Amino acid sequence: MTPSSSASSTLALVPGKNGHQPTAFPGTGANTEPLRAAPGRPSILDLFAGPGGWTHALNLLGLADLGIEINPDACATRTAAGHATLCVDVAALDPVRFTGTTGLIGSSPCQTFSAAGKLAGLLDLPICRQALDDLAAGTDTRAELREHCHDPRSLLIVEPLRYALALSPQWIAIENVPATLPLLIQIAAILRSRGYQAWTGLINAADHGLPQIRRRALLLAHTHRRPRPPHPTHASDACGPDLFGPGLSVWRSMATALGLPPGLHVRTRGNRSAGAGGNVFSADRPAWALTEKTRSWKLGNLDDPDGWRHLTSAEAATLQGFPPDYAFAGSRTAVFRQIADAVPPPLAVVVLSSLLGLGDAR
Numbered sequence: 203m204t205p206s207s208s209a210s211s212t213l214a215l216v217p218g219k220n221g222h223q224p225t226a227f228p229g230t231g232a233n234t235e236p237l238r239a240a241p242g243r244p245s246i247l248d249l250f251a252g253p254g255g256w257t258h259a260l261n262l263l264g265l266a267d268l269g270i271e272i273n274p275d276a277c278a279t280r281t282a283a284g285h286a287t288l289c290v291d292v293a294a295l296d297p298v299r300f301t302g303t304t305g306l307i308g309s310s311p312c313q314t315f316s317a318a319g320k321l322a323g324l325l326d327l328p329i330c331r332q333a334l335d336d337l338a339a340g341t342d343t344r345a346e347l348r349e350h351c352h353d354p355r356s357l358l359i360v361e362p363l364r365y366a367l368a369l370s371p372q373w374i375a376i377e378n379v380p381a382t383l384p385l386l387i388q389i390a391a392i393l394r395s396r397g398y399q400a401w402t403g404l405i406n407a408a409d410h411g412l413p414q415i416r417r418r419a420l421l422l423a424h425t426h427r428r429p430r431p432p433h434p435t436h437a438s439d440a441c442g443p444d445l446f447g448p449g450l451s452v453w454r455s456m457a458t459a460l461g462l463p464p465g466l467h468v469r470t471r472g473n474r475s476a477g478a479g480g481n482v483f484s485a486d487r488p489a490w491a492l493t494e495k496t497r498s499w500k501l502g503n504l505d506d507p508d509g510w511r512h513l514t515s516a517e518a519a520t521l522q523g524f525p526p527d528y529a530f531a532g533s534r535t536a537v538f539r540q541i542a543d544a545v546p547p548p549l550a551v552v553v554l555s556s557l558l559g560l561g562d563a564r
């Protein structure tokens with residue numbers, strides 16, 4: 203599927219899980235027709251929607267979104283899960299088509315900024331900063347700036363601001379790898395100048411009960427609520443309740459989440475030997491952050507060189523917080539990539555609950 207595929211022909215308005223209607227952008231006409239929200243319905247737009255980490259969380263909260271996603275496998279996963287999806291390039295659309303959006307979510311691709319990737323995005327930070335300033339000033343310079351990027355994907359990080367400025371949604375949630383935090387802080391400043399209240403910072407999925415050390419940068423903005431990050435419920439060391447709070451449980455281990463016996467380890471490079479940074483961690487702690495290379499992870503006992511096996515994609519999905527019946531489409535490589543790219547739904551639930559004042563929905 204090419205990025206220029208007709209939006210109208212690929213818009214799959216299928217009912218969400220739990221009987222929700224998907225967020226309404228029921229445009230069905232030509233590609234230029236605005237996909238307006240139906241009156242009175244919440245309209246949440248999810249840029250770079252992947253297999254549906256944010257979407258599944260919204261469903262758990264009784265909400266639904268329209269996801270925009272370019273990868274055909276991720277789109278197939280979303281469709282199988284009943285998520286409304288537009289399989290096109292976020293950067294190629296005019297946001298005005300989504301007039302009526304009240305909530306905007308944006309988790310742009312992180313590989314270019316990620317420690318697990320080649321970090322070309324770090325070299326592109328000044329260009330991204332320029333693009334954000336230009337958008338704030340009302341000028342779209344993405345096309346010329348993209349020419350100067352080490353990795354053209356870097357500039358996708360400005361898309362949530364482009365949509366936010368065009369649509370003025372009531373609330374915005376942006377998530378990405380920690381290296382992007384300076385850009386999220388810049389976006390927050392621009393949003394504050396437009397009347398939003400905004401919070402930026404880092405959160406760790408393990409602090410919210412996920413069996414995975416996954417640190418992420420977050421921007422939360424709202425037009426009439428003061429956004430706050432969710433309260434941690436877990437920590438590396440448990441602590442009991444005191445005057446200041448109900449206490450924290452100890453981080454959930456990978457072995458507990460997967461029902462494995464104690465004493466196992468993970469080799470992140472399969473059978474290959476450890477490099478300088480090491481490649482072995484204990485399954486009795488939270489897993490290291492999942493990446494697309496998690497397909498090479500092997501589980502076993504350090505005393506039994508022959509007893510090692512690959513982590514299954516179902517186990518990876520569990521570590522990412524997806525329910526067992528969530529079906530990922532595509533090859534083994536494609537499935538691991540989608541799982542690793544996803545926002546863990548339980549983390550998205552607590553983030554959205556906190557942003558929207560829905561209480562603790564876990």
Ligand SMILES: C[S@@+](CC[C@H](N)C(=O)[O-])C[C@H]1O[C@@H](n2cnc3c(N)ncnc32)[C@H](O)[C@@H]1O
Nearest residue numbers: 250251252255256271272273291292309544545
């Ligand atoms: C970090 S993942 C998003 C995870 C997702 N938001 C979730 O909640 O599970 C980034 C996604 O952006 C998609 N993507 C990359 N470039 C895109 C583009 N130009 N337009 C739309 N989607 C794109 C990738 O295929 C990938 O699924």
